[in-house]
Amino acid sequence: MNNPIYLDYSATTPCDPRVVERMVPFFTETFGNAASRSHSFGWTAEAAVEEARSQVAQLIGAHPKEVLWTSGSTEANNLAIKGVAQMYKQKGNHMITAVTEHKAVLDPMKYLETQGYEVTWLEVDGQGHVDLKQLEDAITDKTILVSLMAANNEMGTAHPLKEIGALCKAKGTLFHTDATQAAGKLPLDVEEQHIDLLSLSAHKMYGPKGVGTLYVRRKSPRVRLTSQMDGGGHERGMRSGTLNVTGIVGMGEAAKICREEMDTEVPYLIALRDRLQSRVLAAMPDAVINGDPDNRLPHLTNISFPYVEGESLLMGIKEIAVSSGSACTSASLEPSYVLKSLGLGDELAHSSIRFSMGRFTTEAEVDFAADRVVKEALRLREMSPLWEMVQEGIDISKVKWTHH
Numbered sequence: 001m002n003n004p005i006y007l008d009y010s011a012t013t014p015c016d017p018r019v020v021e022r023m024v025p026f027f028t029e030t031f032g033n034a035a036s037r038s039h040s041f042g043w044t045a046e047a048a049v050e051e052a053r054s055q056v057a058q059l060i061g062a063h064p065k066e067v068l069w070t071s072g073s074t075e076a077n078n079l080a081i082k083g084v085a086q087m088y089k090q091k092g093n094h095m096i097t098a099v100t101e102h103k104a105v106l107d108p109m110k111y112l113e114t115q116g117y118e119v120t121w122l123e124v125d126g127q128g129h130v131d132l133k134q135l136e137d138a139i140t141d142k143t144i145l146v147s148l149m150a151a152n153n154e155m156g157t158a159h160p161l162k163e164i165g166a167l168c169k170a171k172g173t174l175f176h177t178d179a180t181q182a183a184g185k186l187p188l189d190v191e192e193q194h195i196d197l198l199s200l201s202a203h204k205m206y207g208p209k210g211v212g213t214l215y216v217r218r219k220s221p222r223v224r225l226t227s228q229m230d231g232g233g234h235e236r237g238m239r240s241g242t243l244n245v246t247g248i249v250g251m252g253e254a255a256k257i258c259r260e261e262m263d264t265e266v267p268y269l270i271a272l273r274d275r276l277q278s279r280v281l282a283a284m285p286d287a288v289i290n291g292d293p294d295n296r297l298p299h300l301t302n303i304s305f306p307y308v309e310g311e312s313l314l315m316g317i318k319e320i321a322v323s324s325g326s327a328c329t330s331a332s333l334e335p336s337y338v339l340k341s342l343g344l345g346d347e348l349a350h351s352s353i354r355f356s357m358g359r360f361t362t363e364a365e366v367d368f369a370a371d372r373v374v375k376e377a378l379r380l381r382e383m384s385p386l387w388e389m390v391q392e393g394i395d396i397s398k399v400k401w402t403h404h
């Protein structure tokens with residue numbers, strides 16, 4: 001068994017060896033610039049980029065011309081949100097998103113608020129769902145974009161893309177979805193789900209870091225964007241800069257493997273996740289699974305261990321790589337804003353761990369991790385004064401604490 005055990009596939013994945021194999025020649029032999037039109041080095045690179053473009057397009061039911069290369073999902077989200085805001089500002093200045101989105105959506109939205117745009121921040125219910133009636137009511141004739149993620153990176157809840165897309169279409173507003181976590185895990189089809197813009201990142205789907213895509217719908221409606229990077233006019237003028245050919249080839253191969261293997265991989269991931277959950281719950285029946293138990297990512301589970309301090313728990317299980325809250329905020333001790341928005345108190349949010357499994361995870365690793373985490377959680381809980389009070393039958397929600 002590998003040590004430490006990696007159960008943090010939602011933070012990043014290793015490259016699939018098949019992806020690396022496909023990439024290698026593009027570092028050395030076929031190193032051309034895809035924008036070089038006058039010789040075969042350029043043509044070879046361009047052909048590889050176009051093949052990758054159609055491989056990514058196939059994963060999401062798009063036309064290859066609708067796929068733009070970026071440096072990852074952070075850039076794709078920024079380009080979608082700021083690009084639409086600037087391009088459509090004559091039509092309106094209103095955007096809608098939810099409080100549980102990734103920072104790469106929240107922060108561009110906050111930036112737009114400083115530039116005279118209005119943002120509606122939808123709250124979510126206890127499972128992480130927005131209320132579709134509330135969404136509908138929030139859309140006005142000034143609304144130019146709704147941005148709601150395909151599935152949440154912290155607790156896995158999947159939004160009903162098709163319903164949201166249909167609503168946006170009926171109301172005449174554009175719909176962007178950050179599908180970074182959903183790629184290769186949940187069905188994505190930009191036509192069936194009425195998606196106008198969609199962000200993907202290679203390193204969350206067994207491709208290399210530093211490459212991603214933004215899907216931009218070409219017809220009914222034709223979506224236009226103000227570029228955020230100006231230069232040589234690459235990518236239909238929407239994203240200048242010499243293409244990362246090696247990374248792009250890797251992302252194409254990664255997308256192809258995801259598409260071909262989803263049908264077998266997803267049931268495998270669900271089995272691993274359910275195995276981990278039942279093992280934890282059997283040993284610690286009051287552990288809480290966060291998010292929607294049904295409509296969610298197959299490979300991820302977020303579990304709260306009541307009366308156990310999360311940071312101490314993580315410190316105690318060094319041989320297992322997991323996240324508390326999201327990786328992006330785990331440097332701070334602030335409880336996760338996503339878990340708090342589900343209504344979890346600071347205590348419970350602090351005691352939560354995200355386990356995310358992947359293509360290379362084994363049953364033995366899951367069993368070891370579950371047993372190890374539970375053992376440590378029970379040990380810490382025995383030392384917790386709060387737990388002692390609970391055992392004595394004291395209702396700690398009614399305790400008046402004195403602060404010094």
Ligand SMILES: *Cc1c(COP(=O)(O)O)cnc(C)c1O
Nearest residue numbers: 072073074102104153180181201
């Ligand atoms: C990882 C992640 C991002 C950021 O993607 P990068 O390619 O690392 O910039 C954005 N959104 C979600 C939901 C993610 O999980």
